[in-house]
Structures are given as structure tokens and as C-alpha cells.
Amino acid sequence: MVSMRDIAKITGLSIATISRYMNHSGYVSEEASLRIQKALEETDYIPNRNAHALLTKRSGTIGLLVPSLVNPYFAYMATRIGNRIQKDQRGCILGFTEDNAKKEKRAMEMFMGYRVDGIIIVRAVEPTLWQALDVPIVSFESHIGPQIITVTADNVRGGRQAFRHLLEKGCRRFIHVRGPRWFTALAERETGFVEAATEAGKEVLFIQLEGDYQVDVSLDERRIDFSFQRGDGVFVFNDVNALSVMQAIKSQGLSVPEDVKVMGFDNNIASQFYNPSLTTVDQKVVETSNLCYELLDQLIADPSLDKRTRVVPVDLLERHSTAGVFA
């Protein structure tokens, strides 16, 4: 690859002059500027981003933290956000937590080592890691601290919509399959569902998935040890686990939606292809991803930006897993 030294050789100018030109850091004559510009174009010179980062204190690098990419919702989000970052000629450093605080710390150190201009966090495990950092951060779903903007779906409202929908479908015995308690967004979905049930004078039976399962991976149906004879309307905390629940129901000789109606939360890109296709609460992945990136972009330009939580409205999306009305 062409180096700054090569450009100096081609133009007959000093490296110091080339460097001043490239970093706008001092006087370069018009004649020299033209020669340098021509040489850069002819050789397809690619400026060194590391040098530029040191000189300008702007690295042009954005950290993107995800638990993993196996949940199609996060994979799609990373694709959208990563494409926006690339389009703006910024670099996207990808960090993984796998919902593990130690890995999250390693990712944080990685980001700060690159002196990133900003960070987008998708589901933090260890808020204290991020609270003290002096760098713009937008967090999806997790409320981390007053200096960090949270973007979240209206989870409580989504939970309420889920209950109302199952009620309208004639369900009488409600089940909520709960996610891990530490994850705020999931707790909010449950709150909305239970509030709406209480208002309607209905009880909710809870299934807490146990063990070291991963939130983002469909669970082996054999690990769901619960008789679905006990309910006829099931709200699962996310789509990938709703898929496992539907498999478990079928393996118990029951049919979805004829015997039990099931719904999820997310509208991940796969949920329309589940069989039956899944009724879900649409978290608007495109709007949400764009909003996260645009807020970060604004925050980098203006650190005084309003830090209040941005709540993205949700919509109930009716598909086949809740079709028909119970008599």
C-alpha cells in the first residue's frame, strides 16, 4: 500500500509538508497542495486513521456493543447501525458481552483503547462500567445513568397490548413466560401485561425459564417443563423464546392457535416465518436502530443534548399464532 513516504517521494516534498497538508495543521503553498492532491488521487492513497485519531482527538470510531448476534433482532439492528456508521466513513468496532460482566469490561477497554467518539450499547449487564466514562453513549433498553441517553420501546404499553389482544381472542387462562429478572425491558413487559390483567380481573400464571439458558437463543422445547393444559393464552417475553414455547405446546399434543394462543415481543425478522407465524409486539427495528445512531451522532456534535429517555411506540402485529376467537 502507498505510504506517506511514497507521496513525499512522488511530489519531491518533505513528509512534514505532506503531514501538514493532510491534517490541515499548518501552511502549505497552493502549488504544493495541488501536487500532493494529484499524487494522492493517482496512487489511491488511504490516510492512516490511527495517525489522524491522534492528531485530531477524533478517532472516527464508534463502539457497538451487543450481547451476541444470534438473536435476529440484534443481528438486524447491528446490520442497520453498522451500515449507517460505514456510510458516514466511520469505523464500527464490534464488542460482545454474551451477557457476561467480564466480557463487557473487556469490550469497554477495547472501545476506550481506540478512543472511540461514541458508543452504542445494546443491553448492558454492568451499568457501573459505563457511568463514569467521559464519552457519548446511547443505550438501547438499559437505563445506565443520567449522562447516557436510553432508547427503549414502550415495553409497558406493549405488555398491556399483548394482554388486551389475548383477552379479545377469548382467552381466559393467561400465562406469562418470564425472562431473566435483571433485564429491565423484560420486567417492564411483564408489568404491562400483569397491570392490564389485574384491571380486567384476571389472574396470570407465571413460567420462569430456569438455568443457564441464553435469552437470545430458542430453547430446546424439552427444557420447558410445564403443562400448557393449564392455560389458553400465552405471552412470551421475546420472539425467539415464543418459538420454543410453541414447539413445547405442540410436543404436548396441543395445537397453536386452536388450543392455545401464543404471542411474543420484538417482531424479529424470522417471526413472520415461524409456523404458525407469530403474533407479536413490533419493536420497530428500523426506527429504533436509526434513532440510536442519530442520537449518538447528535450527542457527539453537541454533548449538551437533552439526555431524557426516548420511548419508541410499539404496535401489535396480528399473525396466525392467535388466529380465531375462543367460544
Added chain:
Amino acid sequence: MVSMRDIAKITGLSIATISRYMNHSGYVSEEASLRIQKALEETDYIPNRNAHALLTKRSGTIGLLVPSLVNPYFAYMATRIGNRIQKDQRGCILGFTEDNAKKEKRAMEMFMGYRVDGIIIVRAVEPTLWQALDVPIVSFESHIGPQIITVTADNVRGGRQAFRHLLEKGCRRFIHVRGPRWFTALAERETGFVEAATEAGKEVLFIQLEGDYQVDVSLDERRIDFSFQRGDGVFVFNDVNALSVMQAIKSQGLSVPEDVKVMGFDNNIASQFYNPSLTTVDQKVVETSNLCYELLDQLIADPSLDKRTRVVPVDLLERHSTAGVFA
């Protein structure tokens, strides 16, 4: 965040001394070294990777190029590879092509701007972009050039296995749903399937998916304009499109596997949850991802590493979409 200046202040030493210590670039007394070490530990100082990259000519950065992350196979691959990169305290710069040569060029320039130590490419569109680069590259599936190591599944053998399996299941009228022709791995799968059919004296009917569809996204079944009455054994070029094909078959009033048996290629993590679960050729995502990273790691350490293509064996994985034998 703590800066090198802060460390100088705490230790009472010059920035030049701190820099010599951190970059192992000159003499620092034992007493000063101990003071610096203590200050770094007490303040959780995170070294500037950009500065280190400039000084050592090793950026510690790896470029990872993907078409997008919506195909669960690539999402899982990126998760595995990204975790390996992070575990080795390297940074993972993520680039997207969306199968578009212009975006691929932008990603290449991004990688080279960071002076990455190496690149892992998942499906290149424009081989010429990468051939002339003086940087270690491992390419999954695409054969780019003699200096670049290709890692690929045994696609021809996989195609042959697919045919043999459908034949054993009593299929008599074979259909191959073809991927885009520019993508070598898909052409190889077809070659294997057709070769095995020819050897068995059977004909194959082709469906070429048309238009500007994306290879990695399940297609709307209404866009598959073909009567599946014409065959009873269908081999689709990948899993996500096998899902669309199964939907199309069902929308034509036929059943899988009772009327038509269907199989895919990949064994993406979702394919076991399709309904019916999908018989497929397992591309061994874990082995493949590990191999790509380990080869790149070796290539960075030793540029003279053998550049021959590494072929990963495949296995046929029988599930419900080909259950039963036709009489």
C-alpha cells in the same frame, strides 16, 4: 479518562519517559518503571491503541467483512469470530458489503485506513479489490487470489449428498432452486447435485429465483412463481430460501414432506426450528469460524503460511422436511 499526562503528573516523570516505558521503546530505570506500573494500575489507565498502532506498525485490529448479518449463518459466524478477536484483545472492525461492490470498496478503505493486521472476508463481490493488498487475508467461500487463503465447505460433495438423500427417500422428479450465478459456492452446490443426478440417470428441473432479491433473506413466497406439482424432491441453495420454498409449496396446497420433500444447505441455527424442521447439509459453522480466525492468526505471525484452500467436510443432517419414503 486517565491520560498519559495524568500518569506523568502522578509519577513526577516526563511524558517521554512514560511513552518509552509503555512502548518498550527505550531505557527506563527500574525505579521509574515500578512507579509508572503502580500509577497505571491505580488509575485503570487504558493505553491508546491508535498511538500504539503508529509506533509498532501492529494495529491489533482485524477487519471482518460480511454481506449483512440477516442470514443467521453469517450472524453466528460473526459472533464466533468476533468473540475470538475480542478474547485475543484485538479490535474487530466490522464492514458490510450488502453484495454491492461500491460498499465493499468503502469497507476495504476503512480497513486499510485502520492499517488492520488482517482481514476475514465472508463472500467478496469484487475480488480485484483485495488481490493487490499487502495484508493477510482469509476468505470464506470466495476464491480471490493466490495470496489469499480460501476456507470453504465441500460444496460439491454437499450437493451430491443432497441428491443421494432425496433419491433414497424415493423422490423421482428433482428440482434445484438455484442461487445467483456469480456466487461460486452456490454454483458448486449445483454442480454436485447435477453430477450425482446425471450418474443416476435422472433429470433436474431448475428454478432460478429472479429479480433483486437478497440471497440472505427469506423470500416472500408469492414471488416464487413455479408449480411444485412438477417435482417431489427439491434441493434449495441455502436454508433461508428453503424456508420460502416450503411456504410456497404449502400455499399451493401441497404438504412437506408428504407430497414434496425439501432440503437446504447451511444448517443455520434457525433451520432446526423451521416447521417442518429442515433437512440440510451442515456447513459446521463453529469449525468453519474457528478455522478462519486461526488461519488468519497464523498468517499474521507467518506470511509464508501455505495458501492452499482449506476444505471443511460437510454432513447431511436429516430432519422432518424429508421424512418418510415415497412408495
